[in-house]
Amino acid sequence: MTIAAPVNEWFAQNRRDLPWRRDGFGAWGILVSEFMLQQTPVARVIGPLAAWLDRWPTPADLAAVPAGEAVRAWGRLGYPRRALRLHACAVAITDLHGGVVPENVDELLALPGVGEYTARAVAVFAYGHRHPVVDTNVRRVIARAIEGQADAGPPSTKRDLAAMEAVLPADDAAARVTNAAVMELGALICTARSPRCDACPLADRCAWRAAGYPERLGPTRPGQAKYEGSDRQVRGLILAELRASDIPVPRAELDALWPDAAQRERALTGLLADGLAVASESGFTLPN
């Protein structure tokens, strides 16, 4: 396609100076940043990421502590199972890869918590390999600029990767920039709500704009389930309690957290099943 050049030029002038884009940030730092960025805004990741890498500068450092320490340090970033998986990742990297974050997509995909996006992000941004990197921003930019749709359709790894591949320059280094640039364009300009088309480097060739900004066709996707009063909220309350305590938290203390006993039970059972909590003689703790 013809969007790589203008987007790369725009990126050169408008890229944010983010920690993981600094020279020498390292594959481990980039891997940790990608875990934290999964469904979590950039602004909320900056601080916790720095603290994390200060405490665990290498995979072996993290692998050497109990998984519960990772869950505790995760704090309020959300989706705490990511902390568990990142810890498991550190163990696998230490035991199976000599403490070095692997650089091949297939090896990365085999790591816990590393999916199609994260594997390619690490291979490309940490190691400079040439792959399409597709996240929610990229999917939206392609849907609009190229396909003329208001939003991306349902995710399809095969189609999405092929669509981004068609955008990438042949050169490894240029392709790496384009991956970051399209992502950045989606994050700053071609946003989900109120895109800033007046500042978009693709405005003169955007298929969606050319078509007169048609609304999304087909059924709107189901909204996110309500958080207030959900099992997820109860899990969050219980886990916050475990995080805050150095000693086992008695059952009675957890019971005081939420009025609905059945819901409490579901939440606690779920946390136990996920390995985010473990039972001990006197109560419950983070995993050892």
Place this chain on the structure above:
DNA sequence: AAGACGTGGAA
């Protein structure tokens, strides 16, 4: 393959 999985900020 639709749904579960946290949390907080912006509209």
Place this chain on the structure above:
DNA sequence: TTTCCAAGTCT
């Protein structure tokens, strides 16, 4: 106030 959505992954 409510709703939307944020560099996804797993089952």
